[in-house]
Amino acid sequence: MLSFNPPIKEEKNYNDLKIVEIEPTIKINLRSNKREFSTKIGKILSILPPNEANTSSGNESYSLLWLSPDEWLIYSNNINDTLDNQIELENNLFNEISKLNQGAVTNVSDHWVMINLKGTKIFDLLSKSCPFNFKDFKKKKGSVVQTVLNHVDVIMHNKDQNELNLFVRRSFSEDLWLWINDSARFL
Amino acid sequence: MFIITCPYCGDRDQTEFSCGGEAHIERPKQPTELSDDEWAEYLFMRKNIKGVQFERWNHSHGCRKWFNIIRDTSNDKIHAVYKMGEKPPVI
Ligand SMILES: [Zn+2]
Numbered sequence: 001m002l003s004f005n006p007p008i009k010e011e012k013n014y015n016d017l018k019i020v021e022i023e024p025t026i027k028i029n030l031r032s033n034k035r036e037f038s039t040k041i042g043k044i045l046s047i048l049p050p051n052e053a054n055t056s057s058g059n060e061s062y063s064l065l066w067l068s069p070d071e072w073l074i075y076s077n078n079i080n081d082t083l084d085n086q087i088e089l090e091n092n093l094f095n096e097i098s099k100l101n102q103g104a105v106t107n108v109s110d111h112w113v114m115i116n117l118k119g120t121k122i123f124d125l126l127s128k129s130c131p132f133n134f135k136d137f138k139k140k141k142g143s144v145v146q147t148v149l150n151h152v153d154v155i156m157h158n159k160d161q162n163e164l165n166l167f168v169r170r171s172f173s174e175d176l177w178l179w180i181n182d183s184a185r186f187l
Numbered sequence: 188m189f190i191i192t193c194p195y196c197g198d199r200d201q202t203e204f205s206c207g208g209e210a211h212i213e214r215p216k217q218p219t220e221l222s223d224d225e226w227a228e229y230l231f232m233r234k235n236i237k238g239v240q241f242e243r244w245n246h247s248h249g250c251r252k253w254f255n256i257i258r259d260t261s262n263d264k265i266h267a268v269y270k271m272g273e274k275p276p277v278i
Binding site (some may be wrong): 053054067068069071131132133145146147148153 | 195196197198199200202203248249250251252
């Protein structure tokens, strides 16, 4: 487990909805518009960065989210990753990409807070204060969206049916957490 | 409120975007040769017409990319969306 303090320390259960902050996991932001970038990422992570908008790719260890035509976010699916795992992955990426001028690698592990939402009422909750149309999003496993939730910038990753990972900037996480819990009471 | 089709992300609510003003304003090639009035004209003066206008927009709460929009300011009807560097379509 990584060694910084989670801003949210509780798990909440509501009618058909469970909300919890996932312990700090490895998150790395990638930017590149170079051609060899994809193959390099494929070599290191054994997954290719998705080219199609609003989608993701992944395997057992990592998820790779599309953020823009030249930006992606890696996050680890393993909450037991240690600080050494993080340093190893970051160094691998840095040496293959940043050092060779193939793009930028930024460690954002403590920049984003990941909140996991489970249950049949997820989209009822989000739709209370989000302008995004979830109609196609919820049908497609692995879809990704960057939008605003209660005026806070978020990234959402549709993990599975009725399961979603929500990324929010750390300084906004407490505020959004309070909003989520407040809204969940009225579902 | 209206829907904007981001050329990268697709249909999104207007609140996710910010408007960057009139598009296709070219920086003068020789700024030193301009008078103060001409420089002010380039720097500050925008058309702001009622009707069809060419604008730059940024998907600030999404992919953070810039692009161009042809929008009718009287009814917010969007006639075309095209990427930065592309020639404006004829409408
Ligand atoms: Zn976009």
